[in-house]
Amino acid sequence: MWCDSVRHEPDDLPEGNGEHDVVAVGHSDLEIFPLALGGNTFGWTADETTSFDILDSFAEGGGNMIDTADSYSAFAPGNSGGESETIIGRWLAHNGLREHVVVATKVSRHPQFRGLAPETIAAASAASLERLQTDRIDLYYAHYDDPDVPLEDSLAAFDELVRNGSVRYLGISNYSPERVREWMSIADARGYARPVALQVQYNLVHHATFERDYAPLAAEFGLAVFPYYSLAAGFLAGKYRTMEDLRGVPREATAAKYLTPAGLEVVDALHEIGAAHDVEPATIALAWLLTRPRITAPLASASRLDQLYSLMDAPSIVLTSSEIHRLDTLSRAVAQ
Template identity: 30%
Template sequence: MEYRRLGSSGLKLSALSFGAWVTFGRQVDTAAAREMLAEAHANGVNFFDNAEVYAHGAAEQVMGEALHALALPRDGYCVSSKAYFGRLPDPAPTQRGLSRKHLTEACQQALRRLRVEYLDLFFCHRPDQDTPVEEVVISMDSLIRQGKVLYWGTSEWPAAAITAAAAFARAEHLIGPQMEQPQYNLLHRERVEQEYAPLYAQIGLGTTTWSPLASGLLTGKYAGGVPEQSRLGQNDYEWLRESVLGADNGRNARRAARLPALAAELGCTPAQLAIAWCLRNPQVSTVILGASRVAQLRENLGALDVHQRLDDAAWRHFEAVFAAA
């Protein structure tokens, strides 16, 4: 495994990490989670990502039970949670957002579900137009000083909001945001590569990127339709299905269709190639993998070998063919 610093911090995360979105608490029960977490950890993965909203809290509960059963050394791995959407399907006003009340209670609830004494990473899952950024910074600084959180950051925040939070923290001698969790893949790259570009040097921003496979589109699994048991086939993910398959007048699907042949030419699977491409960006601290079974996880972990094996000439060829679609 390769390990990378989380931005300018001293924390080193595995270049490939493992997340619970969509799968844990839905497709994955505690036994399956335990098996995959053990496999990930055995391969050097030291960061496990989660959020209050994933399966309405069940994802964190499943992960917590699995980690407890595995009895992994707590100083040997990192775990995260995210707050904004709330845990309940129809949350009350005080059960969502980034108010100090919700951030405090969401943190405490995540600690109980994950069965840990502190969160290594705690993210503000989306910007909150109803909460001043000053309140968010003060709340997160307080949680860190209480020992409940070690690092805090944002997820899918615009660069201007991250800059404002960092500036307020610096002016008030508070602990500012250390990381951002954005979507990043071959079909969704502008924010990480362009919008956030000044922040890597200015505030030492790290990134824990999600959806390296564009919710499966880059694996080729949707070329013949949407399988019922797939991520996009689930009933309450119509919004995700539309955003993935209906975007850009089908251009994304046409570009994704190039991957199988390119992967075969380069001696790997489409999933490994897409994940390895994400690893090429030095501003990516870790790429969060998702999986519903051990075989899928093992395949995805093989992306690290592809990343280390392919040279610049191979990647230039890949980019030229992929972009031409």
């Protein structure tokens, strides 16, 4: 672990996460370090050299799950999609770590492979395998629902990928609770491979939807949960306190909505608790997620190597009961 020491008040019982080795991904045989590295920055805010440095350090620190999507980063000027997968593939080919790394990617948003028609899933998965320079995807997500394609047709195509060995396990991202339940119903009725993982937005300032609608589903179906935007587009890293602080940063529009009095109270608490543990606010925000029921591993990304250290510290932090209660209370005051 990156964190050399963890401190807590002797009269306050610690709760939650603490030291971790590996955690299981749902009902699969995948075992991972309890923080997954997001690959959305690779080829966008991190060039290939920087991305390699981040990936090297992540692996050296015990990290073993990398999460990306075939569309990353088509949203960036000059990119066409697949840049992140390409960088990850080159890194895997360079260091020979493929057997030790869990690779997760997604389908439905690449400019050349939009939607979830069966032929699109087949072609997109083949393209991802080529970019990743591997013979299988460990965890393959439906990135977004496609209402124009019958869900049963998409599921048959995903099941075929599992049967032919090019995908080990399936995941669901950005589906409504009703559609998650429908997916499970169809999979059980048809004997298709069941998803093992769920990606949803969840963090200290965006929590209500997950806790109300998705946590019960995850418990019912045994789904591993990987929260994305776990640092609220950087807001919970504690560096943005005014609109001027956000001016010109890549995620300005996303992070700006959290700049409320209630949101800033959360950031203040993260700073104070972080100081007590000698870690960054981001570390505490991730450590809090690891105390939540059903959470397998937060997803977090880095554009610079120095940003990675605060992410990797999170699983080793033991938050006290009073610290957790304080963060829970402040989180509930945020209307999201």
